[in-house]
Amino acid sequence: MxxxxxxxxxxxxxxxxxxxxxxxxxxxxxxxxxxxxxxxxxxxxxxxxxxxxxxxxxxxxxxxxxxxxxxxxxxxxxKMRVRTDATVSHDSHATEYERKQVRVVQLISAYRQRGHQQAKLDPLALNERPDVPDLTLSFHELSEADLDTTFQVGTGYFGRAEATLAQIRSDLESTYCAQVGAEFMHIVDTEERHWIMSRMEAVRSAPEFATQQRLNILRQLNGAEGLERSLGSKYPGTKRFGLEGGESLVPMMAEAIQRIGGYGAKEICIGMAHRGRLNMLVNILGKNPVHLFDEFEGKATYSGSGDVKYHQGFSSNMMTPGGEVHLSLAFNPSHLEIVSPVVEGSVRARQDRREDASGIQLCPSSFMVMRPLRGRVW
Incomplete structure (x- = not known):
């Protein structure tokens, strides 16, 4: 070189x-x-x-x-800092605030994970709600003295970037511990979790409905309750697995079908257990109540199945903003765990028949209604 x-x-x-x-x-x-x-x-x-x-x-x-x-x-x-008494005092105060900020974030996360356990789901107040220590300030080393302190909210779903601890706690109580309980933090897909959080926290789980929407919901609730009252008074003692306490399923399903149809779906396959099936058949799928009453009275118009009335399936068409949608309620086996795979298999077969590679035209819906007087829908 x-x-x-x-x-x-x-x-x-x-x-x-x-x-x-x-x-x-x-x-x-x-x-x-x-x-x-x-x-x-x-x-x-x-x-x-x-x-x-x-x-x-x-x-x-x-x-x-x-x-x-x-x-x-x-x-x-x-890494060697020259520290004065003023610096030490300022750093100590800042560090304590940062620690409390972390605890506030943990408090928000706790409400999202366990707030449903404190939700007011029992309108008769017959059951005492369980104690959830995670939702208390003391559990996160916060106190009433911190209520007026402003902290960062995090995701900003509540409509603000920061708020006092009192406002944060009030918003969390309204969103997760009022009349709606949502258990969703187990969902693996992060985008899905954030979608649910954004929808609930933006309106504090209390969306505003137009007058006509409120009237439609009232009409659907009256229809659901009226059918249960009629069956209960006309056929007392007959097993029917009523929907009492879960009547909100009817307006919920009606709205879901309209929205799914608006997104382009052509068929919706529904799978559910016995409770609430009779109401679903009449008030959602449009089964003639006369035929249902005939089944209660032993006047079946067909023979050969030998199954009970609350196991029967049904299909019909409903008009939606996206056009006509075909609804089918799968027959319900006594082994409830079989319902979901049967519905999924049916949807897959229909997708193949329609050559629906994108999966937009077919929608499976599987759920279970639990515990009368609690309004719980799974």
Whole structure:
């Protein structure tokens, strides 16, 4: 290797190309090795480093110091802070606020995970709600003294970037511990979880409905309750697995079908257990109540199935904003765990028949209504 001399123009650049910026890390590593053992590097590089100028001062010797030693030294110096009493006081206050901010985020997460356990689902107040320590301020090392302190909300679904702890707690109580309980944090898909959070927290689980929407919901609830009252009074003692306490299933399903049809679905396959099936057949799928009453009275218009009335399936068509949608309620086996795979298999077969590779035209819906007087829909 030849050192760059007074060669003109491009020749001079070529002669010094080995120390260009792109080779800095490589040259630096060679120089470190040279300082440790000059004979451990190629001779041409040793000659080059030998010819570098050396500068000695009153405090340093003529021997150079490896760059790694200097880097480590400055790294240690950068971590050594000059602290005054004011700095210590300010840092202590800031650190305590940051700790409380973390606890507030944990409190919000706790409401999202376990708020449904404190939801007011029992209109008769017959059952005492379980104690959930995670939803208390003290559990997260917060207190009433922090209620007026402003903290960051996080995702901002509540319509603000920050709020006082009192506002945050009030919003969480309204969203997750009122008349709607939502258990959804077990969902693996992050986008799905955030979708549910955004829909609930934006309206505090209390959406505003137009007058006509409210009237439609009232009409559907009256229809659901009226059928249950009629069956209960006309056929007392007959097993029917009523929907009492879960009548909200009817307006919920009616709205879901309209929206799903508006998104382009052509068929909806429904699977559910016995409770609420009779109401679903009449008030959603449009089964003639006369036929249902005939089944209660043993006047079946068909024979051969031998199954009970609350296991029967049904199909019909319903008009939606996206056009006509075919609804089918799968027959219900006594082994309830079979319902969902049967519905999924039926949907898959229908997708193949329709050549629906995107999965937009077919929609499976599987759920279970539990516990009368609690209004719980799973």
């Amino acid at each position: 030849t050192q760059a001399t007074s060669l003109p123009g491009m020749l001079a650049l070529w002669a010094s190309s080995h120390i260009a910026g792109g080779n800095a890390e490589y040259v630096d590593a060679l120089y470190e090795a040279y300082l440790q053992d000059p004979n451990g590097i190629p001779p041409e590089w040793r000659d080059y480093f030998d010819q570098l100028p050396r500068v000695a001062t009153e405090t340093t010797s003529i021997h150079d110091v490896p760059h790694s030693v200097l880097r480590d030294r400055f790294a240690r110096i950068s």
